[in-house]
Amino acid sequence: MSTTSDLGVVDTRHDLIIETTALRKEFRTRKGQTRVAVQGLDLAVPAGGVHGFLGPNGSGKTTTIRMLLGLAAATSGTMRLFGRPVPDELPAVIGRVGAVVESPKFSPNLTARQNLLLLSRSIGGPDARVDEAIETVGLTGRDGDRFRAYSLGMKQRLAIAATLLKDPALLILDEPTNGLDPAGIREIRDTIRDLGERGVTVLLSSHILAEVQQVCTSATIIGNGRLLASGTVADLLAGGSAYRVDVASPGEARRLLDAAGHTTRPGPDEHSLLVDTEAPAEVTRLLGEAGIWLAGLSAQRQDLESYFLELTADDTLGQATTGGAA
Numbered sequence: 001m002s003t004t005s006d007l008g009v010v011d012t013r014h015d016l017i018i019e020t021t022a023l024r025k026e027f028r029t030r031k032g033q034t035r036v037a038v039q040g041l042d043l044a045v046p047a048g049g050v051h052g053f054l055g056p057n058g059s060g061k062t063t064t065i066r067m068l069l070g071l072a073a074a075t076s077g078t079m080r081l082f083g084r085p086v087p088d089e090l091p092a093v094i095g096r097v098g099a100v101v102e103s104p105k106f107s108p109n110l111t112a113r114q115n116l117l118l119l120s121r122s123i124g125g126p127d128a129r130v131d132e133a134i135e136t137v138g139l140t141g142r143d144g145d146r147f148r149a150y151s152l153g154m155k156q157r158l159a160i161a162a163t164l165l166k167d168p169a170l171l172i173l174d175e176p177t178n179g180l181d182p183a184g185i186r187e188i189r190d191t192i193r194d195l196g197e198r199g200v201t202v203l204l205s206s207h208i209l210a211e212v213q214q215v216c217t218s219a220t221i222i223g224n225g226r227l228l229a230s231g232t233v234a235d236l237l238a239g240g241s242a243y244r245v246d247v248a249s250p251g252e253a254r255r256l257l258d259a260a261g262h263t264t265r266p267g268p269d270e271h272s273l274l275v276d277t278e279a280p281a282e283v284t285r286l287l288g289e290a291g292i293w294l295a296g297l298s299a300q301r302q303d304l305e306s307y308f309l310e311l312t313a314d315d316t317l318g319q320a321t322t323g324g325a326a
C-alpha cells in the first residue's frame with residue numbers, strides 16, 4: 001500500500017519518480033482525423049541521476065511531458081509522480097518538480113538576479129536560494145547583466161536556475177540545448193551533470209544523442225509515441241550489439257532466423273540484415289542448412305547514437321492517424 005502523505009513522501013513500493021502505464025494521447029486534427037501522439041507508453045524513471053528521454057522530432061516527448069505536468073489531458077492510461085497519481089494529486093507533488101518546457105518569461109530590462117529574486121519572493125523562497133541557483137548554473141559574475149543582453153545559452157541556464165528556486169527533487173528539461181552552439185551545449189550539459197550528481201532526478205528530453213550519451217545514467221528511447229527501449233545507458237549499448245549478415249536474400253534469411261527465435265532487423269543495404277544474437281555460429285548453421293550462403297558476418301559495435309537511429313528508423317516518417325476524412 002502507498003506510504004505517501006501530504007508532504008509528498010515517495011511511495012517506496014515503486015521507488016520510481018516518474019511512472020506512466022499505457023499512456024495515450026490523441027489529437028483531433030483540423031481535417032477531423034485522429035493523430036495518435038503517444039500510444040501506450042510505459043515510462044519508468046528511477047530516483048537519482050539523469051534520465052534521457054530520447055526520440056526523433058515529433059515522437060511524443062513534449063506531449064508526454066505536458067501530460068505529466070498537467071498541461072495536457074491524457075486520452076487514457078495512468079501517470080504517477082513520486083508515486084502519486086497525477087493529474088489528480090498533482091497539487092501535492094508539483095512543489096517538488098521544476099520544469100523547463102517552454103521558454104519562461106523574464107523581464108528583459110531587469111538583471112538576471114533581479115528576475116530570479118522576483119520569482120523567488122513570489123513563491124516565498126529565501127533570497128539565499130537565488131545565489132545558490134546562480135552558482136549552480138554557472139552564472140556567477142554575469143547575474144548583474146540585463147536579461148536582454150544574455151546569450152541563448154545563458155538564457156537557458158537562467159531558465160534552469162529559475163526552476164531550482166523551489167529546490168526541486170525532480171527536474172524536467174525539454175530539449176534544453178535546442179538552438180545552442182557547441183559551447184552553449186557543453187555549458188548546459190555540465191550544469192545538468194552537476195545537478196544529477198547533487199541528487200536531483202533529471203528527465204532530459206532530447207533528439208540529440210551524442211550529447212545525451214555523455215550525461216545520462218539511464219534512458220528511454222521512444223519512436224512514434226511508443227517505447228522502443230529503456231534501461232541504463234550501458235544496458236542500452238549492450239542491447240544494441242548485433243551481427244551484420246550479408247546474404248543474397250535477406251528477406252528469406254530474416255524469416256528463417258525470426259522463426260528460430262532470433263531478433264532480426266533490416267541491414268544497412270539491400271543485401272544485409274542485422275541479427276541480435278549471442279551465437280553467431282548458430283546463425284551461420286541455420287542459414288547454411290537452408291541453403292542460404294553467407295557472403296559476410298561481422299560484429300557491429302555501436303554507440304548509443306547509431307542504436308537510436310536504428311531503432312527509430314521506421315518511426316520518423318509520420319505519425320499514426322486513424323479515422324476522419326481522407
Ligand SMILES: Nc1ncnc2c1ncn2[C@@H]1O[C@H](COP(=O)(O)OP(=O)(O)OP(=O)(O)O)[C@@H](O)[C@H]1O
Pocket residue numbers: 027028029035036037055056057058059060061062063064175207319
Ligand atoms: N496540439 C496539438 N494538436 C495536434 N497535434 C499535435 C499537437 N501537439 C503535438 N501534436 C503532434 O503530436 C506528435 C508528437 O509531438 P511532440 O511535440 O510531443 O513530439 P516531440 O517528440 O516533443 O518532438 P520535438 O523533438 O520536435 O519537440 C506530433 O506529430 C505533433 O505534430
